[in-house]
Amino acid sequence: MVGIPVSPGIAIGPVFGASEQQMVVVRQKIHAADIEAQTARFEAAVLQSRKQLMKLRARLGNLPEDSQAEIAPLIDAYLQMIGPSRLIRGARKRIAERLVSAETAVWDETEAIAAAIMAMPAGDDPAGRKRRADEVREVGRRLTRNLTQTPFRSFSGLPQGAILACENLRPADAALLDPARLAGVATDEGGSDGHTAIMLRALGVPSVLGVAGLGPAVRPGDTVIVDGVAGTVIVNPTPERLAEARRAVTAFGKAQQKLALLRRLPAVTTDRKMVDLQANLEIPAELPLIAKAGAAGIGLLRSEFLFMNREGLPTEDEQTETYRSVIEAMGGDPVTIRVLDWGGEKDIEALQTEGIVPEVGDDNPALGLRGIRLLLRETDLFETQLAAILRASNAGPTRVLLPMVTNIAEVRQAREIFERVARRLRRKGERLPERLPALGIMIETPGAALSADALALEADFFAIGTNDLTMYTLAVDRGESDVADLYDPLHPAVLRLVQFATEAALRMRMPVSVCGEMAGNPKLIPLLLGLGLRSFSMNASAVPRVKQAVRSVDIDDCVRLARRVMEQSDPARIQELVMGTPT
Ligand code: PEP
Numbered sequence: 249m250v251g252i253p254v255s256p257g258i259a260i261g262p263v264f265g266a267s268e269q270q271m272v273v274v275r276q277k278i279h280a281a282d283i284e285a286q287t288a289r290f291e292a293a294v295l296q297s298r299k300q301l302m303k304l305r306a307r308l309g310n311l312p313e314d315s316q317a318e319i320a321p322l323i324d325a326y327l328q329m330i331g332p333s334r335l336i337r338g339a340r341k342r343i344a345e346r347l348v349s350a351e352t353a354v355w356d357e358t359e360a361i362a363a364a365i366m367a368m369p370a371g372d373d374p375a376g377r378k379r380r381a382d383e384v385r386e387v388g389r390r391l392t393r394n395l396t397q398t399p400f401r402s403f404s405g406l407p408q409g410a411i412l413a414c415e416n417l418r419p420a421d422a423a424l425l426d427p428a429r430l431a432g433v434a435t436d437e438g439g440s441d442g443h444t445a446i447m448l449r450a451l452g453v454p455s456v457l458g459v460a461g462l463g464p465a466v467r468p469g470d471t472v473i474v475d476g477v478a479g480t481v482i483v484n485p486t487p488e489r490l491a492e493a494r495r496a497v498t499a500f501g502k503a504q505q506k507l508a509l510l511r512r513l514p515a516v517t518t519d520r521k522m523v524d525l526q527a528n529l530e531i532p533a534e535l536p537l538i539a540k541a542g543a544a545g546i547g548l549l550r551s552e553f554l555f556m557n558r559e560g561l562p563t564e565d566e567q568t569e570t571y572r573s574v575i576e577a578m579g580g581d582p583v584t585i586r587v588l589d590w591g592g593e594k595d596i597e598a599l600q601t602e603g604i605v606p607e608v609g610d611d612n613p614a615l616g617l618r619g620i621r622l623l624l625r626e627t628d629l630f631e632t633q634l635a636a637i638l639r640a641s642n643a644g645p646t647r648v649l650l651p652m653v654t655n656i657a658e659v660r661q662a663r664e665i666f667e668r669v670a671r672r673l674r675r676k677g678e679r680l681p682e683r684l685p686a687l688g689i690m691i692e693t694p695g696a697a698l699s700a701d702a703l704a705l706e707a708d709f710f711a712i713g714t715n716d717l718t719m720y721t722l723a724v725d726r727g728e729s730d731v732a733d734l735y736d737p738l739h740p741a742v743l744r745l746v747q748f749a750t751e752a753a754l755r756m757r758m759p760v761s762v763c764g765e766m767a768g769n770p771k772l773i774p775l776l777l778g779l780g781l782r783s784f785s786m787n788a789s790a791v792p793r794v795k796q797a798v799r800s801v802d803i804d805d806c807v808r809l810a811r812r813v814m815e816q817s818d819p820a821r822i823q824e825l826v827m828g829t830p831t
């Protein structure tokens with residue numbers, strides 16, 4: 249099976265049967281006044297489940313015919329059960345008549361139907377009876393997951409060396425994975441620069457996402473090979489394939505060891521130009537990897553991890569402690585902390601349970617109340633985080649980064665709040681560094697990129713986020729497998745925006761870096777150097793490869809390459825010039 253390679257490495261192991269996980273539903277009675285609200289929740293979950301299944305069904309076309317023949321009837325059966333079926337009618341009735349929550353109604357109705365199937369006369373197909381009961385339960389589980397917004401998977405039973413193969417993995421789920429236990433990941437959904445992909449790269453777990461038809465095609469215990477370089481997944485390989493994959497694992501390990509030797513060498517081009525290579529950090533578990541990778545600081549600390557997988561918001565003290573420990577761990581190398589970037593695919597339950605944001609709807613969350621927009625509206629949330637960063641900034645060089653900026657008013661407002669918080673802390677006797685941390689902005693919307701000259705007068709530095717910049721410029725969801733082939737950071741429109749923003753910063757002699765996934769791709773480094781960029785932040789595991797790329801190029805050659813690329817309007821030709829291969 250073929251998908252999108254998102255995190256390099258080759259893994260061989262048994263499939264973890266997370267789909268068999270039992271879900272615990274707390275039984276809940278409701279008041280008659282809540283019937284309407286519970287029914288509405290139930291209908292929304294039915295709709296969402298239906299959408300998910302239709303999507304799975306539509307993507308089966310990419311599978312070999314015999315696999316399609318096996319899987320399509322199963323998905324059709326699920327779809328039927330989610331239509332005007334006994335399950336749906338029964339659950340609705342339970343909410344209204346027995347006054348139970350939507351979860352309880354789904355659970356009870358599913359179990360009642362499964363029990364009725366099992367109680368039917370055995371006939372000559374007891375296995376078929378069990379299968380039908382399991383299918384009903386599977387639909388019930390999908391509905392419950394969608395109702396409770398719980399992760400699709402529970403990883404507590406993950407055996408050592410297992411491969412997680414499932415339909416979908418949310419970024420918040422990926423944050424719970426233990427890279428020491430998990431050998432590899434393969435999922436049906438997902439794109440190359442979505443946050444799940446970013447997390448998996450950060451953890452260094454070989455992964456292939458967007459593998460159409462994978463979920464229904466694998467069973468717990470199947471042996472699979474996940475090739476995060478080629479983007480392939482082989483289910484139950486032949487002994488020859490297995491031997492070949494084992495050789496590839498050894499070769500990959502040796503190449504990694506060679507790269508590790510670069511750790512202490514400077515990131516300098518052949519004509520002696522220094523380049524700054526820093527790491528992105530999404531979860532504290534990555535800190536040791538950053539030290540090992542030879543990165544010179546953290547160019548992007550995505551603070552979302554502090555708000556994920558928890559009930560309630562982190563307090564100022566709690567945040568201060570976390571930031572301080574990261575800053576101290578970097579031993580004098582700078583740390584750029586991005587304030588909370590909620591929104592889009594990064595829906596954070598804690599904000600919803602606290603009532604800070606409305607439940608994320610399906611309708612355009614990427615264009616809604618996200619990033620700096622949310623923080624400027626929820627100033628308590630913003631001020632708490634800024635205070636924590638300021639208090640921690642004693643521990644070493646720190647910078648503050650604002651996400652999703654689109655206009656200068658946002659930067660001015662944020663700076664006012666930042667300075668007010670600093671004054672308040674000083675009044676209270678807090679010892680802050682004499683010069684406050686620099687306040688920079690992400691350039692990750694076309695609006696920001698095209699206003700870069702004006703924004704350069706307001707901000708202290710730019711961090712170009714090519715992931716969202718590509719998504720918003722091309723109107724292509726970065727985490728969506730169906731349009732993954734259209735997601736192209738080398739599209740001339742994206743490159744022109746990167747160039748415009750970079751030149752605006754350089755004119756002002758203002759620091760500018762790239763911290764999107766582009767920065768971690770060694771093949772793109774010559775182009776970015778040629779555009780004038782000298783600072784990159786990437787997932788830690790990419791630092792050695794990028795350093796190798798930096799150490800093998802001459803800036804004049806890079807400038808010539810960038811000129812040729814920027815003259816092109818055909819993305820395929822750009823691909824050829826940069827990657828050395830036509831698309
Ligand atoms: C980006 O959008 O390029 C970026 C670095 O931010 P994130 O990936 O966290 O959205």
Ligand code: MG
Nearest residue numbers: 692713715716
């Ligand atoms: Mg972004």
